[in-house]
Structures are given as structure tokens and as C-alpha cells.
Amino acid sequence: MKTIFKYILCMAAILLSACSNDNVSDLQLSGDCMVESIKLDDFEGTVNLTNRTITVRLPEIYDASAMKVTELTLSDGATCDIQAGQTLNMEAAKVLHVKNGDVYIDWTLQVVNDEARIKQFVINDIYTGIIDQDNRTITLYVPNTLDIANLVPTITYSDGATITPATGVAQDFTNPVTYEVVNNSAKSTYTVTVNAIDKPAALFIGEASNLNGLDPEAKEACLWMLANVPNSLYASFADIENNTIDLSNCKVMWWHYHVDGGVDGHDVFAARATKALAAKNQLRSFYENGGSFLLTRYATNLPSFIGVTGNDEWTTPNNCWGQDESGAELCGGPWTFRMYEGQDGHALYQGLIKGDNTNEVYCTDAGYHITNSTAQYHIGTDWGDYPDYNAWTSRTGATILGVGGDGAIVAWEYPRTATKGGIICIGSGCYDWYSYTYEAGYTENYHKNIATMTKNAINYLMK
Structure with a gap:
């Protein structure tokens, strides 16, 4: 009797594990539910297995309101509620429901623009620049008692981007200094001008x-x-x-x-x-x-x-x-x-x-x-x-x-x-x-x- 009871408990545990947010048990009974590749308007997505997300990177200015699924490859035998050739409004993330037999996994599909912007520019931790994003210029006003040939900027810029010259590096601002921000396909050049005020x-x-x-x-x-x-x-x-x-x-x-x-x-x-x-x-x-x-x-x-x-x-x-x-x-x-x-x-x-x-x-x-x-x-x-x-x-x-x-x-x-x-x-x-x-x-x-x-x-x- 005890043996039968233990068997029932074991089967219940297996059934419960297969009824989580994703209908996937450790045994993978009915095959895989992988998104092996996907492209939107021929921009390829990056699949993250850990959090089950797919990210498609786009240029900084790109209309994501009507993007065509130009490629979609799934595990053998799997199906998805979104198909190749379908047009999606990607201004908001989408959920891909991938099913293989009795097993399914939900994947989150999102797009991210390759933004390359300077968001804040501060000199010597005090003086904050006025940023004109349209013209990519930054203007600062500092007292004429400061040595503008040796000022240290602290720069906040787009996530995932790189900036040259680097933040925290002293610069000579006697003349305007250009800063280049690069983020995959996006690239911006800002001209920074420091005015010493008397x-x-x-x-x-x-x-x-x-x-x-x-x-x-x-x-x-x-x-x-x-x-x-x-x-x-x-x-x-x-x-x-x-x-x-x-x-x-x-x-x-x-x-x-x-x-x-x-x-x-x-x-x-x-x-x-x-x-x-x-x-x-x-x-x-x-x-x-x-x-x-x-x-x-x-x-x-x-x-x-x-x-x-x-x-x-x-x-x-x-x-x-x-x-x-x-x-x-x-x-x-x-x-x-x-x-x-x-x-x-x-x-x-x-x-x-x-x-x-x-x-x-x-x-x-x-x-x-x-x-x-x-x-x-x-x-x-x-x-x-x-x-x-x-x-x-x-x-x-x-x-x-x-x-x-x-x-x-x-x-x-x-x-x-x-x-x-x-x-x-x-x-x-x-x-x-x-x-x-x-x-x-x-x-x-x-x-x-x-x-x-x-x-x-x-x-x-x-x-």
C-alpha cells in the first residue's frame, strides 16, 4: 500500500511540473519548443534561452509599427501562433506561443533601437551641459576662475553604447571637443563647447x-x-x-x-x-x-x-x-x-x-x-x-x-x-x-x- 501511495505522489509531482507557466517538464516528453531563428524586416533576432526572450536590434530611427516576419525557424515538429510572412506592430513586445505535441513555451519578442545619445554631461561634478539633441551640441557655462584646459566630464549615455573620449577623462576645452557615441548601427557625434563666464x-x-x-x-x-x-x-x-x-x-x-x-x-x-x-x-x-x-x-x-x-x-x-x-x-x-x-x-x-x-x-x-x-x-x-x-x-x-x-x-x-x-x-x-x-x-x-x-x-x- 505504501508503495502505491509513493507512486501516486511521484506521478502528481510530474504532472504539476508540466503545468507551470510553460507546459514543459524536465522529461521534454513531446519534443522541443525552440525558436531557432527569427528575422523581422530581415533584421535578425538574438535568442536568450535564460529568460526566453528574442531581441531584434534596429537602427536608431526605424518604424516598428509594421514589421514583416521574414524568417522563422522552429524546432522540428513545432508550431507557432505567429508565422513567417505575417506583419507585426512591434511598438510593443509580442508573445510567441510555440507548441510541440503537448508541450509549449512562450517566448517574448521585442525590438530595441540602437540609440547613441549623450543624456547628461557634467563638468567637475558641478556644471551641467545644455544638450541640443537635434544638432548634437552641448554647451556649458563655467566661472572664468576655472582652468578650462583641464576639466573632467562625467557623461551619461545610451545603454550598450561606447563613447570616445571616455567619461571621467580630463580634457582641454579651450576649443570645442567632439565626442563620438557608437551603439551597433547607431552613431552620433556631439560637439561640446565650454564658455568661461566673467x-x-x-x-x-x-x-x-x-x-x-x-x-x-x-x-x-x-x-x-x-x-x-x-x-x-x-x-x-x-x-x-x-x-x-x-x-x-x-x-x-x-x-x-x-x-x-x-x-x-x-x-x-x-x-x-x-x-x-x-x-x-x-x-x-x-x-x-x-x-x-x-x-x-x-x-x-x-x-x-x-x-x-x-x-x-x-x-x-x-x-x-x-x-x-x-x-x-x-x-x-x-x-x-x-x-x-x-x-x-x-x-x-x-x-x-x-x-x-x-x-x-x-x-x-x-x-x-x-x-x-x-x-x-x-x-x-x-x-x-x-x-x-x-x-x-x-x-x-x-x-x-x-x-x-x-x-x-x-x-x-x-x-x-x-x-x-x-x-x-x-x-x-x-x-x-x-x-x-x-x-x-x-x-x-x-x-x-x-x-x-x-x-x-x-x-x-x-x-
Whole structure:
């Protein structure tokens, strides 16, 4: 009896092994289910036995929407649900069901384009190149204090490709340098030009002596600016105070000021932003001579200290808070603020990715960690300072651009005058550059609006 029971268990184990995802037992009872060769439009596929995939490599630009199976060879006696001569849309992978008797194997057929691109080009781990993929050019702007005859690039390029000269190798960029990227049938040549700047057109300003000393939030914003705003540099407030930067061509300065836990009120800002206020005379002179500012997060306190609101130094945002970066809040969905009535046509809001509510500015996505760092103006008779919008406008001289859900003013503008520059302030907690981590499956969509708004603001202020 025991012998019969063991025999039944053994047969059950064999049957179960033959009913896995692929109907193949270790005994290979009914023959092989191999794809021995396949070609699409005469491009030969590479068969990977380990993961049962077949990859057909194509030129970098090739229409895969209607590819003909020009060759298909299977194991003796095997059949497949796809036949030679059939036309396939290979913009998405296909499953080949190969059967031989009672046994089958599913193979994944995919195409991969031979991309040969430089995706990022960073000098000395700081200065990021502006890449023009259409013309295969890369442009970088660095301070004229750097020795451009000896700069080290870190290059990110297409998977599977090779690049010459190699990444991490010091180069002389006194003249443009060409880089060649090769990936099977694809080949690209990029021309890299490094410009040493002595008169920047735009500055990212901060308290650190160099951008590597910035907190992660401000550093992320600064690196974006250097990679996307031509002729821009980082400068410390000490540089501004000591006149070590030639501002004769500078049109706009951007200060994105983050402090864990927030900066609440005039006195706290005065105590924390000592390096900025040490340069306030130079900043005021820049503004009064036509220079503009983009001020975000707690930097929105600055206008009150450089004479933008006249002699009234107490017009700083009256409702501020924030969390620590390491314990940032997880967004369960998009965070937004609302365009103020009649401001949907403002340059700040052009080209944004729209959500369900067209008058809302969508700033984050589900899975993004945010400190909700806010510097806004509470409006209402329940609070001092500003009983209504008219009172706020009259006292500050500014224009409302955006409001929060409770009606608080979260984005505003000090308009340009005949002699003075313009200022855009964004104090919404939704305006955030850095997430210390992302939830699994995080996909950036609406968060791209942060960069779009920033570029819009800088372009607007530089006119």
C-alpha cells in the first residue's frame, strides 16, 4: 500500500511540473519548443534561452509599427501562433506561443533601437551641459576662475553604447571637443563647447560659498538652473557683498531659500538670513538699477528688507511653516494652488501640464515627498495685517498671481517700473524641487510644472 501511495505522489509531482507557466517538464516528453531563428524586416533576432526572450536590434530611427516576419525557424515538429510572412506592430513586445505535441513555451519578442545619445554631461561634478539633441551640441557655462584646459566630464549615455573620449577623462576645452557615441548601427557625434563666464546673465544666489554647500532642496534648484538657463552661474551672498561678480550683464537673480522647519516672520528671517542681509545694500542697488529677482520659498521675505515696499520693513509673509527634509510628507496625489482670477494668461503659467481643474496649478504627483515649506499671506479680518486683498495690495504694492485653498496669497509679483526691476515671489508649499526618496512606481508628471514655471519666470524677468 505504501508503495502505491509513493507512486501516486511521484506521478502528481510530474504532472504539476508540466503545468507551470510553460507546459514543459524536465522529461521534454513531446519534443522541443525552440525558436531557432527569427528575422523581422530581415533584421535578425538574438535568442536568450535564460529568460526566453528574442531581441531584434534596429537602427536608431526605424518604424516598428509594421514589421514583416521574414524568417522563422522552429524546432522540428513545432508550431507557432505567429508565422513567417505575417506583419507585426512591434511598438510593443509580442508573445510567441510555440507548441510541440503537448508541450509549449512562450517566448517574448521585442525590438530595441540602437540609440547613441549623450543624456547628461557634467563638468567637475558641478556644471551641467545644455544638450541640443537635434544638432548634437552641448554647451556649458563655467566661472572664468576655472582652468578650462583641464576639466573632467562625467557623461551619461545610451545603454550598450561606447563613447570616445571616455567619461571621467580630463580634457582641454579651450576649443570645442567632439565626442563620438557608437551603439551597433547607431552613431552620433556631439560637439561640446565650454564658455568661461566673467559677466553672467543670470545668477542663482545662496548663503553657501559654492553650490556644493547648499542644502539638497536649493542645490537641486541651482543645478537645474545651470543646466537650463544659458550664461548662468552660482554666486554666494559674500560674492555679491564683496563685488567679486561682475553684474553689468546680469538681469535676474534667483534665490530659493530652504530652512528645515520653516522661517516664520520678520524677526526669524532677520536672525537666520544674516549673510543675505549683509549684502542687502548691493541687492537693493541691483534692483533699483533695473535688476530683477525670482524669490521662492522663504526668500520671499527679502523684498521688505531691500526697500521694495518702501520704508515698511514689516510686509514679510505672515503665515509660514515647513517640515524637515528627512521627514517630508508623502503626497497621496497632486498638490495644487489656484491661479488668481484673471491671471491665467500670465507668463508664469504658460505651457503647464493641465489637470482636471484648469484654473489650478498642479505641482506634485502621488509618491513624492514634500516638506510643504510655505511662506504666504493670510488674508482676513480674523487676523491682523490684511483684512482683504485690497488692503494687501495697497500696503505691499504687489500684484496677486496665485492663492491657496483658503484664499491665502501664495504667489505674487512686484511689477517692473521705469527704473526698477521686477520681482516674482512663489511661497506656495506646493513649489518643491527635491524629494529625498520616491515611492515605488513613482512617475513624474505634474511635478515637471515646477521647472516650467521657473523657466517662465526667469524668461519673463530677463526681458
